[in-house]
Amino acid sequence: MLRVSDLSVARGGRRILSDLSFEVSAGEALILRGANGVGKTSLLRTLAGLQSPVSGQVEYAEDTAAYASHADGVKATLSVTENLAFWAQTYGGTLGPSVFKRFDLEDLRDRAAGTLSAGQKRRVGLARLAVLNRPLWLLDEPTVSLDRFSVKLFEDMLTADHLAKGGAAVIATHIDLDIPARTLDLDAFATDTPLDADTDEAFL
């Protein structure tokens, strides 16, 4: 579903990851590990297509990936339902009642998202993934500010609803998630070399 070959990633004009190759197939999850600043977020942004790779290829079918960063894109003055409905519409997904149940949001449906706690907001952000109908999830620290109960909800949802139905996920995280997954340690691919001056990234 996702194939990465000889990928190099840069941030701030310096190459931080190089010669990265891996594959993720349907039903599989890959956990990215590494120290702070090693380039987990930059790698996920590159996979999502928000930043272009310095070299190498990222291959997956068009419109199959859903990216979730630290920021959830949740609007404070819209209700939980309005927020989710908007993302479902723009991505051509579906918003069914099961989503609210899955993420324990049933009581919060009509609350303005601005009045939610950080953990509740995070759950809305994760529920967004479920309404997008995309098989490949790229998750950046999905469990930040979630309590243990919500982490369990997330693990169950990821295993039973996503991976079991042929989805795949690449997850950057620091905690031990209780899901069947391979682990990729990015520390082994870390470099710190300045880019050639003529590349676009170095210019910026």
Next chain:
Amino acid sequence: MIALLLRDIRLAIRAGGGFGLGLAFFLILVVLVPFGVGPETQVLARIAPGILWVGAMLAALLTLDRLFALDFEDGALGLLALAPIPLETVAVAKAAAHWLTTGLPLAVAAPLLGLLLQLPSGAFVPLFVSLLVGTPALSMIGTFGAGLTVGVKRGGLLMSLLVLPLYAPTLIFGAEAVRRAADGLAYTTPLILLGAISLACIALLPFATAATLRINLR
């Protein structure tokens, strides 16, 4: 695109969205002008077309800096960039939402404020029409400016500096149409040129805006 348009209008109307801000600014500006230049009706009638157009232009500028900045800060812009709708469409939807919540109310309110400035009654309809035709260009140019400065912290001021010179042609032809109407002259030529500016902006600037967003998201 419709979903994005509706969401942006909804966000604008809800608390803190800035709807009415431009309108209130326009009102206060126009009410303050007679205090500044004195109450003689002839002087006011002479400067009314220019004041009304400059006021509308500045009011349209007020809500522009939040156009992309808020979506950029909470990550929604990145998610929109990855959505199966092109960024050009996102730019058009944003500009359209801005026009519907700012330009259109300004055009509707302007004739009423023209009354306060002793604008000759023959110029009321031309004022409304010129704003209706000209404000889409203001929204579209402003969207481009907002896209250009989206990654910049407190980029609102920088955006104003970039956008205001680009507003000059719209202002010239818009105010000219109203001034001619106030003097009882034919005003179709400046109105047609104003329409041409708006159409050109709508045709070209979405692509420029999308390009600036792509660079700033990287």
